Amino acid sequence: MTFTKIITISGKPGLFEILSQTKNSVIVKSLIEGKRFPITATHNVSLLENIAIYTYDEEIPLATIFKNIADKEQGKKAISHKESNKNVTNYFLEVLPNYDQERVYPSNIKKIIQWYNILVNADFDFSTLTLEVSTEEEE
Structure with a gap:
């Protein structure tokens, strides 16, 4: 896990790690629950490094x-x-x-x-x- 791949998603508690990217979404994993799910361009995302x-x-x-x-x-x-x-x-x-x-x-x-x-x-x-x-x- 690298710091450059850790994000926060507006409206969702906790932090998430970027795992991979698809054509229309990004697959992330919750650092709290360990669940994986896709996020789309409609989600407001911030990279912790920024x-x-x-x-x-x-x-x-x-x-x-x-x-x-x-x-x-x-x-x-x-x-x-x-x-x-x-x-x-x-x-x-x-x-x-x-x-x-x-x-x-x-x-x-x-x-x-x-x-x-x-x-x-x-x-x-x-x-x-x-x-x-x-x-x-x-x-």
Whole structure:
């Protein structure tokens, strides 16, 4: 499983891995349930690698944030996304100290933590994020 093939689908909970592509659809697998199903062009899809978080200086890619959380938690699960807004914002300050607190809402942080924990449960190898992030910067 590579980070470049992980997506989120609007209206569907969790994360999905792109498995293959057909003429009219893309076959994905839920990282929570393991079920496979097709999605079509009518679905609103976002690649996790295209998502970034605002800081006061720049936008930080989600892969970098996941790597920071994995380093902090030593590859284990983070706090629950159901914690209070105060707890998740304090936790996120430890992971990304200069995030823009006016443009990044607690609901965004909870979604990031939820996604991270889904990836941990799916046995995602966060050490691969270092390689992918560094090769993108070199190009």
